[in-house]
Amino acid sequence: MTTFAGSRWWIVGASFGLGRALALALAREGADVIASARSADALAELARAQPGIKPLPVDVTDPGAVAAAVERAGAVDGLLYAAGDYEPMSARAWRPGVAEQVAAVNFIGALTVLSHVVPAMVARGKGRIVLIGSLAGFRGLPGAIGYGASKAALMHLAENLRVDLTGTGVTVQCINPGFIATRLTARNDFRMPQIMTPDEAACRTLRAIRSGRFSVSFPAPFAWLFTLGRHLPVALFQALVR
Ligand SMILES: NC(=O)c1ccc[n+]([C@@H]2O[C@H](COP(=O)([O-])OP(=O)(O)OC[C@H]3O[C@@H](n4cnc5c(N)ncnc54)[C@H](OP(=O)(O)O)[C@@H]3O)[C@@H](O)[C@H]2O)c1
Structure with a gap:
């Protein structure tokens, strides 16, 4: 079972919403948290x-700023990537630049961020990577141009990382929440x-991290529509969610 006390976690996307709640929860459990x-x-x-929380401002869309933040963060036991952007947008009302910003x-x-953190963890032979996906990443949903595809890409990346990093001492998890009341x-x-x-x-996310399972989606039963629904024909799935 994972204990967070005494470990060092870097949470990217910690200023508001889920990331903020995770920073508070981890620090209350005795972790040192770097909040970005x-x-x-x-x-x-x-x-x-x-x-127990140290602020480290960074814009993840600025590679130079990320490299500088990685230096300042130093070695971490865990990286939790919760940075996210979302704009509801249908392909019928496409606004140039919006999807690119969300995907960025x-x-x-x-x-x-991972391009710096993963090699350092592999070199040390230990580390935990936690990526925050979304139920919206499982199948194509209405009004999710940019967001859905970027989350699907992140969730696919988690699988790539998992297979490549097996045996290195670096573990990878992908946590896929449903709706959270945030900005x-x-x-x-x-x-x-x-x-x-x-x-x-945040409580469910920490439980998912503790479980050690690669992929955790919640809350049930809503999450079942997406985890089981990915095996349905696309027309049937989209008729159900509509
Ligand atoms: N809300 C939901 O229903 C829901 C469902 C499933 C998954 N999620 C995922 O959960 C994560 C947290 O989202 P949330 O709902 O808690 O939204 P939120 O309150 O808006 O939090 C998003 C976080 O990402 C940070 N962020 C955004 N752009 C950034 C940038 N360029 N550089 C660095 N940090 C940046 C924000 O901080 P700054 O603005 O200060 O940079 C903020 O800390 C996201 O990955 C989101 O996709 C959310």
């Missing part, structure tokens, strides 16, 4: 709220089944 995102003020406030944070940003879902104008608070989602 763009909003320096929110990170400073987070560090004041809970001992959700997927390319993850690649940039991102405040942009939705539809009913969100089984929506969770960030604290509730």
Whole structure:
């Protein structure tokens, strides 16, 4: 069973929402948490709220800034990539630049951070990588141009990492939450089944990390629509979610 006390975790995307709740939860369990995102003020406030959290502002879409942040973070036992962006957008009302921005944070940003962290963990022969995917990454959903594909890419990347890193001492997990009440879902104008608070989602995420399972999706039964639904013909799945 995983104990977080005394371990050093870098949470990217820790200023608000799920990442913030995870930073607080991990620090309360006795972990040293390095908290990153763009909003320096929110990170400073987070560090004041809970001992054990150190702010490290960074924009994951800036490779130079990421390289500098990696230096300042130093060796970490765990990396939790929770940075994310989302704009509801249908292919029928495509706004240039939006999908690129979302993908830059959700997927390319993850690649940039991992390109530094993974080799360092492999060299040390230990480490934990946790990527926050989404139920939206399993199948093509309406109004998710940019977001859905970027999460699918991140979840696929987790599988690539898992197979390559088996035997290196570096473990990989992909946690796929359903709806969480955050800044991102405040942009939705539809009913969100089984929506969770960030604290509730953080609690389930820590439980998933502790389980050691590669891929964990929640909350049930909503998550079953996506985990089982990926085996359905696309027309049937899309008729169900519509
Ligand atoms: N909300 C949901 O229903 C839901 C469902 C499934 C998965 N998720 C995933 O959960 C994660 C957290 O999202 P959330 O819902 O908690 O939203 P949120 O409150 O908006 O948090 C997103 C985090 O990402 C950071 N971020 C965004 N752009 C960044 C950039 N360029 N560089 C560094 N950090 C950046 C934000 O901080 P700054 O703005 O300060 O940079 C913030 O800390 C995301 O990966 C999201 O896709 C969310």
